[in-house]
Amino acid sequence: MKEYKLQGLSCANCAAEMESEIKKLDHGEQSQLKFGSSKLMVNEDVDLERVRQILKSDGASLVEEEGHEHTHDHSHGPNMKLLVILSGMIFGLTFIVESMVPSFVVIAMYLIAMGISGYQTFLKGAKNLIRFKFNIDTLMTIALVGAIAIGEWREATMVAILFGLNEYLEGLGMEKARNSMEKLLKVAPKQATLLRENGTEVVVSIESLQKDDVVLVKAGEKIPSDGIVIEGFSSVNEAAITGESLPVEKAPGETLYGGSINNEGLIKVKIAKAYQDSSLAKILHLVEEAQDRKTPTELFINRFAKYYTPIIMVISGLVMVAPPLFTSASWGASFYQGLAVLIVGCPCALILSSPIAIIAGITRNARNGILIKGGVFLEQLGKIESIAFDKTGTLTKGEPTVQETKVYHDDFYKIAGSIEKSSSHPIAKAVMKEVETIQQALVEPTAVNAIPGKGIHAEIEDSMYYIGSEQTISHLTISEGQSQDIEGLKEEGYTLVIVSSDEEVLGVFGIADEIREESATLIKDLHKAGIQKTIMLTGDHEKTARKVAEKIGVTDVYADLLPDQKVDQVKALSRSRKLAMVGDGINDAPALATADLGVAMGKGTDSAIETADIVLMQDHLGKLPSAVKIAKQVNRVVKLNISLALGLKLFALLLTIPGWLTLWVAILSDMGATILVTLISLTVLWQKPGAQTEAINEEGEVQPSA
Structure with missing residues (x-):
């Protein structure tokens, strides 16, 4: 293809x-x-x-030209705007001089104005009539011919001009939404400076880059593909990937995302993936594809439109023939009313009620670093009533930290740090992080030995010390106060790390997975955004889970869950209300796939992009409430658009009862509906001043919004 x-x-x-x-x-x-x-x-x-x-x-x-930059036309033909203006001027002039010149001149001028703005519609409609194909152009052609046949030259010209203007504005609105997306897609770099093995530099297209190639990235340039810094220091703007405006410091050994902007010094980067496999390429591809995935609402509108036009034609025919046959109404007046009904039947506004808003919603979320894989998922997000979260790595940071300490001896931190400083165990790292805040002088232990299931014992300055679980102090008699402290920490759900000697307990570390700073605010904002239930699913034991839940404010907690039990719980929760599942996109794939909507937090990881329906390209959930609000706004806009499109047409049709419907009123009702649904849809792109989002300029550069 x-x-x-x-x-x-x-x-x-x-x-x-x-x-x-x-x-x-x-x-x-x-x-x-x-x-x-x-x-x-x-x-x-x-x-x-x-x-x-x-x-x-x-x-x-x-x-067809490769890399050809162009501006889309907003309607049929490149100069539709000029044609509508010109025909409008001729129409205005004719209206002014109508009583001063012969009738054949007036008719000729109206025909010229009509032809300038309506000839393309007429030609297409005529071809469609020959093939018995009935669409908007067919309806307009019939209306124009009919108006001319009954001598309504001025009305026919007005219809042609207003329809041309309507087509232009319709295309303009759609193009505005498309352009906002295209600016977003321009963040992809075009070229890179490849450093060859002999030390020479050559500029190449990013498509030619291969894994393990080394490139030079100067200040202000874009990172060509995912890679690793091998030389140099700089700060990088990752807004194109994450939507975050703050720069991220990068040093040798740290990862980079393609499309990020190098803010300062020269860095040498080793390419980790060919561009087509990079996070940015996948993101841009998915965002682009997302525009054309039809939502259930769009599919319904398309099916409805197929029957809508034939029904309107039947109604038009009845309006033309029924009144003269069964009442004293004249054939001419009824024929005129029937032509007006045909124009009212144009389905443009109805068909436009959804796609502009959907594209605007996907684009605005993408600018915020929220990747929504299709309009169907955006619509679904707007209907979500409850959200389930995996705890570890999602609501918490997924790494143990010391939350509380009980110190009984001055050497507590010194002994703990001296034993744990060489260990790579996550709990040992948590202990060392706490010890470093005290700035104790550490010593080198001797005879360090691990005790399976208990901890470590080591000899320090001719004395034996122990660090580990409660079992390491089974040989000691502890005071009532120490016993109460230990039981209290256990009640709080902490993992205990106890430091002791052969004679006494030196102190206790209470360790837990650190809660993300934004989690409590996130849950509060989600409830404000209309989410009724926030649920935490975790494999941790009940006390630990309850402790976290109380701090962040989730409404429900399910603990002690194995992976398959987590999936069963998601199924059960989905039965009562629309449920989204939020996880890290790696361990939570089954639960993400089971929920009505899967949301992954991945900062560009392949697994996150591939697993979920929606991907938050940051390493936190702070922008999830924004995504929910935008989705709900899009759904409200689509419903309002449909109501306006059908409501205005129904109003115009009702004017046929007293005989007040004219051709120009009919076209104005259709054009009014089109303009309204377009403008209302484009409001989705509007961002409140001061909001923390990124703007994409004409060159595709990412810029923080004011």
């Missing part, structure tokens, strides 16, 4: 019809015309000339 960029694609209904025509060509069965991203996928063996003809029939065309 070969991919082509399109220009001049402004009508979703027309795009679907053109796709249907292209699929009828030889080798065209698998063709896809993507209205959202304005792209065409066709088999290389398809007759491209025939494809061009089909596209041309609706004012669209292929953009």
Whole structure:
């Protein structure tokens, strides 16, 4: 399959019809015309000339030049805006001089104005009539011919001009949403400075980079692909990946994400992945694909539109013939009213009610570092009522830290640090982190031995010391106060690390998984955003889980869960209300897949991108409430758009009862609905001043918003 960029694609209904025509060509069965991203996928063996003809029939065309930059047309033809203005000026002039010149001159001027803005619609509609194909162009052509037939020259011209303006504005709104997405996609770098083995530098395209290549990245340049710093120090703007505006310091050995911007010094980077396998490439591909995944609402609208137009034509016919047959109404007036009903039947606003808002929502979330894999998942997120969280690594940092200490001897920290300083065990690292805050002088222990299931004993300055669980002090008699302290720490759900000698207990570390700083605020913000239940799922024992839950404010806790039990719990929770599952995208894959919606927190890891429906590209959940709010806003906008589109048309149709519906009122009702749904949809892109999001400038550079 070969991919082509399109220009001049402004009508979703027309795009679907053109796709249907292209699929009828030889080798065209698998063709896809993507209205959202304005792209065409066709088999290389398809007759491209025939494809061009089909596209041309609706004012669209292929953009075949590699890397060609262009501005999309906003309607049928590159100068539609100018044509509408010109025909409007001629119409205005004709209206002014109508009483001063012969009627044939007036008719000629109206025809010229009508032809300038409506000739393309007329030609397409005429072709469709011959093929008994009824769409918006067919309806408009019938209306124009009918108005001319009954001598309504001024009305016919007004219809042609307003319809041309409507088509232009419709395309303009869709293009605004597309352009916001395209600016986002421009964050991908184009070239890189490759450092060859002989030390020479050469500029190459990023597509040619291979794993283990070494590149030089100067200040202000983009990192070409995922890699590792092997030389140099700098700060990097990772907003293109994570949506975070604060720079991240990078030193040799640290990882980099493709598309990040090197803020300062020259760094040498070893490529970890070819660009097409990088996090950025996957993100951009998924974001682009997301535009064309239809939501249930969009699918319903498309099905409805298929029946909507024929129904309108039947209603139009009844309006034309029923009143004269059964009442004293004149045939001319009824015919005129029937033509107006045809115009009211244009489905443009209805079809546009969803896609612009969906693209705007996906784009705005992507700018925030929130990757939503399709409109269907955005719509689903807006319907979520409860969210379940894996505890470890999600609500907590996934690494043990000392939460509380009980000190009974001055040498407590010195002995603990001296024994644990050489250990790589996570708990030993937690102890050392705490010891370092006290700045104790450590000594080198001798005869260090591990006691399975207990801990470590070591000889320090001719005395024996122990560090580990309660079992390491089974040989000691401890005071009532120490016993109460130990029981209290256990009640708090802490893991105990006890330091003792042969004679006494020196002190106790109470260790637990550290809660993320943002977790409590996150839960509060989610409840404010309309989430009714926040649930924590964990394999930890009940006391530890309850302790964390109390601190962060989740509504429900399920502890002591094995992986398969976690999946069963997600299934059970999903039965009562719409449930999203949030995890790290690695260990939680089964639960993420089981929930109504899977949300992974991964900062660009492959597993996170591949597992979930939504990926938070940061290493925290701080932007999840924002994603929920945007999704709910999109759903509200789509419902409002549908109501407006159908409501205005229903209002216009009701005007036929007293005979007040005119052709220009009909086209204004259709144009008004189109303009309203477009403008309302574009409000999704609007960000409150001061919000912590990123803006993408015309060159695709990431810039913090003001």
